[in-house]
Amino acid sequence: MAIVLIDGQEIEIGDDERLNGIQVAARAGVEVPHYCWHPGLSVVASCRMCLVETGKRDADSGEISMLPKLVPGCQTPARDGTVFVTDSEKVRQARAMVEEDLLIRHPVDCPICDKAGECHLQDYHFEHGRPERRADIKPFHSRRRELGETVTLFVDRCVMCTRCVRFTREVSGDAELMVVHRGAHEEIDVFPGFPLENKLSGNVVDLCPVGALGDLDFLYSQRVWFMKQHASVCAGCSTGCSIQVEENQDRIHRLKPRENPHVNQWWMCDEGRYGWKYVHDNARCLAPQQKTEGAWQPLDWSDAPAVLHAALSGENCSPENSPPKNSNPKKRRLAAVLSPFLTVEEAYLLATYIRQYDENAVLALGRIPQAGADESFPNGFTIRAEKCPNRRGVEMLLSALTGDVLSWESFLEQAAETPFDAVWITGGYPPVNGNDGAGEDVASEEEKSLATELPAGLASSTLIVQDLFDSALWRQADIQLPSAAFVERSGSFVNAGNRLQSFEWAIRPPAGVMTEGQLYWRLLDRDGLYNARRVLEDVAREHIAFAAASGEIPATGRDLLLNQLV
Amino acid sequence: MTNQPAKTETPAGQRVLSDAIVAEIKAYFPRYPTLQAVTLPALHVVNAHLRHVPLQAVVEIAELLELAPAQIQDTLSFYGFFKQDAPHGETRAWVCRSVSCALRGGEEIFAYMCQKAGIEPGQTTDDGKLTLEFGECLGACEFAPCMLAGDTLHKNLTEESAGKFLQSPTG
Numbered sequence: 001m002a003i004v005l006i007d008g009q010e011i012e013i014g015d016d017e018r019l020n021g022i023q024v025a026a027r028a029g030v031e032v033p034h035y036c037w038h039p040g041l042s043v044v045a046s047c048r049m050c051l052v053e054t055g056k057r058d059a060d061s062g063e064i065s066m067l068p069k070l071v072p073g074c075q076t077p078a079r080d081g082t083v084f085v086t087d088s089e090k091v092r093q094a095r096a097m098v099e100e101d102l103l104i105r106h107p108v109d110c111p112i113c114d115k116a117g118e119c120h121l122q123d124y125h126f127e128h129g130r131p132e133r134r135a136d137i138k139p140f141h142s143r144r145r146e147l148g149e150t151v152t153l154f155v156d157r158c159v160m161c162t163r164c165v166r167f168t169r170e171v172s173g174d175a176e177l178m179v180v181h182r183g184a185h186e187e188i189d190v191f192p193g194f195p196l197e198n199k200l201s202g203n204v205v206d207l208c209p210v211g212a213l214g215d216l217d218f219l220y221s222q223r224v225w226f227m228k229q230h231a232s233v234c235a236g237c238s239t240g241c242s243i244q245v246e247e248n249q250d251r252i253h254r255l256k257p258r259e260n261p262h263v264n265q266w267w268m269c270d271e272g273r274y275g276w277k278y279v280h281d282n283a284r285c286l287a288p289q290q291k292t293e294g295a296w297q298p299l300d301w302s303d304a305p306a307v308l309h310a311a312l313s314g315e316n317c318s319p320e321n322s323p324p325k326n327s328n329p330k331k332r333r334l335a336a337v338l339s340p341f342l343t344v345e346e347a348y349l350l351a352t353y354i355r356q357y358d359e360n361a362v363l364a365l366g367r368i369p370q371a372g373a374d375e376s377f378p379n380g381f382t383i384r385a386e387k388c389p390n391r392r393g394v395e396m397l398l399s400a401l402t403g404d405v406l407s408w409e410s411f412l413e414q415a416a417e418t419p420f421d422a423v424w425i426t427g428g429y430p431p432v433n434g435n436d437g438a439g440e441d442v443a444s445e446e447e448k449s450l451a452t453e454l455p456a457g458l459a460s461s462t463l464i465v466q467d468l469f470d471s472a473l474w475r476q477a478d479i480q481l482p483s484a485a486f487v488e489r490s491g492s493f494v495n496a497g498n499r500l501q502s503f504e505w506a507i508r509p510p511a512g513v514m515t516e517g518q519l520y521w522r523l524l525d526r527d528g529l530y531n532a533r534r535v536l537e538d539v540a541r542e543h544i545a546f547a548a549a550s551g552e553i554p555a556t557g558r559d560l561l562l563n564q565l566v
Numbered sequence: 567m568t569n570q571p572a573k574t575e576t577p578a579g580q581r582v583l584s585d586a587i588v589a590e591i592k593a594y595f596p597r598y599p600t601l602q603a604v605t606l607p608a609l610h611v612v613n614a615h616l617r618h619v620p621l622q623a624v625v626e627i628a629e630l631l632e633l634a635p636a637q638i639q640d641t642l643s644f645y646g647f648f649k650q651d652a653p654h655g656e657t658r659a660w661v662c663r664s665v666s667c668a669l670r671g672g673e674e675i676f677a678y679m680c681q682k683a684g685i686e687p688g689q690t691t692d693d694g695k696l697t698l699e700f701g702e703c704l705g706a707c708e709f710a711p712c713m714l715a716g717d718t719l720h721k722n723l724t725e726e727s728a729g730k731f732l733q734s735p736t737g
Binding site for chain 1: 621624625633634635636637639640643644645646
């Protein structure tokens with residue numbers, strides 16, 4: 001056990017922990033300001049903002065000897081007996097000087113800068129800078145150039161921390177960014193003809209501690225202080241990156257990665273980052289409808305329990321009375337398709353509801369959208385080919401409930417052999433011509449055919465379809481229920497690595513849409529509002545595969561294989 | 567994902583690095599632990615042959631060293647030595663302007679030479695024979711003012727010796 005002294009405070013660190021001055025100080029609750037250092041990148045110690053005093057405490061005599069000069073905290077390892085002083089006059093002077101130097105050439109155009117409000121230069125200057133500057137030059141340049149499709153560079157705002165350059169070399173691996181020239185003429189640039197166009201490019205904007213790199217998608221769309229942040233999980237692929245949804249008045253403005261050492265570290269891909277646009281798509285299905293005698297009738301959500309009861313059991317019940325439970329006198333054969341976009345809780349509630357009517361109801365896994373192959377980056381970050389967030393979760397639930405996982409294809413075969421009386425199909429798939437961030441058409445043949453043709457075997461069943469967008473299934477349904485997008489739901493996804501992450505809704509669904517969770521909650525006659533936490537407790541109690549999901553789920557999720565013999 | 571820029575495969579006809587230059591660069595490979603370490607020798611080889619390092623040469627060097635062009639350009643642009651837009655003259659001369667030479671009239675000699683040659687500092691004569699540039703300390707303060715032409719050090723420059731040099735500039 002090593003003991004490090006931070007401003008006189010003793011901090012214990014593990015023997016195999018390799019921490020620098022900034023990290024150890026953070027444990028002591030002391031923030032050492034820094035620009036160039038980032039835990040996910042190599043150390044260059046070039047910004048000099050984290051200068052601290054350091055020294056060593058003699059193990060025997062306890063005497064402390066300090067180094068005369070300041071050292072960068074990011075580059076100074078914390079060992080047993082290392083002493084850091086972060087609040088001396090010398091350190092404060094050094095920080096003020098660094099701030100003054102950076103601001104000599106900074107345009108200070110905060111009023112028109114996207115970063116204002118979350119800018120390190122602003123914050124550090126407020127905290128560590130001098131109230132006025134001594135240089136009498138008043139520069140105002142606003143040179144700007146595009147680095148690629150997604151990122152723009154405001155050249156003069158840059159403080160040359162080179163985080164973005166290191167990111168493209170160490171994490172994304174394509175090394176498109178560089179520092180040109182030398183000294184005061186240094187600038188970030190791309191080589192002519194080789195723009196910044198890797199699938200992680202948006203991360204350089206998050207990395208930028210100042211307003212130099214701008215996200216072309218987010219640029220000038222919202223001031224950061226108007227947005228509320230919600231911890232969420234990306235539904236773009238089965239990696240399930242921890243993200244932060246930033247919205248204002250139920251309108252998303254951007255998604256940002258949220259640090260999660262077990263899943264995405266500090267990064268997310270452009271596909272996920274810009275892939276939320278369909279949430280606000282005008283083509284979304286918004287109105288619940290039922291087909292009566294071949295004609296579409298609007299369905300009131302308050303009538304939904306009775307209507308669905310009739311559809312599943314074949315028995316009518318008057319809308320005034322709540323439908324009787326467990327009544328399926330006609331012994332109808334029922335099935336539910338659980339989409340890999342459903343949360344574990346929603347899938348569980350729907351399965352429970354269907355099995356009230358038919359305890360042998362067939363439960364199947366929804367279609368798994370695939371695009372290309374898994375793509376890994378030098379630091380291990382992986383974009384998965386499986387473009388859905390919760391295949392694992394639904395699979396685990398299905399094998400717990402039915403002992404088997406029935407795929408969409410096998411389900412269709414079964415339906416073709418012996419048609420079901422009623423089938424409830426959940427969707428939640430992004431639109432077929434989904435924007436993958438690069439504007440490419442990523443729809444597979446199967447997706448295209450599903451958009452136009454109804455799978456054989458479903459034609460004779462009563463179809464209850466719940467989806468985000470129009471499809472052949474949707475049009476052939478007997479009852480259409482609009483679905484909620486991932487940012488509108490609460491629940492948990494299990495990613496490809498068996499990590500369960502819970503999240504709360506970030507925005508309210510558009511008018512007319514009831515979230516899956518709330519609908520199923522109501523269908524099951526539970527009290528009050530849908531509470532994902534309570535459902536997950538039930539799942540964890542009932543199914544051993546989810547045993548690890550009991551109790552509070554940490555922000556970084558929980559490994560479901562924890563303490564399980566597999 | 568590799569560092570290799572797969573985006574451009576330059577057609578052989580447009581390549582600026584001849585096979586001889588490529589061979590010369592490759593001869594450095596065994597001498598260094600990584601390919602990236604060959605960046606500077608490669609730039610020097612190209613500069614010696616082409617008298618500048620055009621952008622296309624940077625792309626080709628990057629292909630050879632399995633790096634992105636940005637990584638080569640990053641290093642290249644750090645140095646004022648490598649010109650990119652046009653070749654320098656057959657002889658490239660640096661007149662020192664650091665303290666000793668400046669005190670001994672280096673800047674005046676330089677102005678005289680530029681005027682004689684009819685060019686501005688940093689430019690190349692029309693016949694392509696000579697490029698005149700400011701240089702920083704050449705490490706020969708005892709012979710101030712001095713000038714480095716190619717690999718030859720010209721000591722104790724006077725208008726007379728400078729004039730003689732301009733008549734037949736060789737390095």
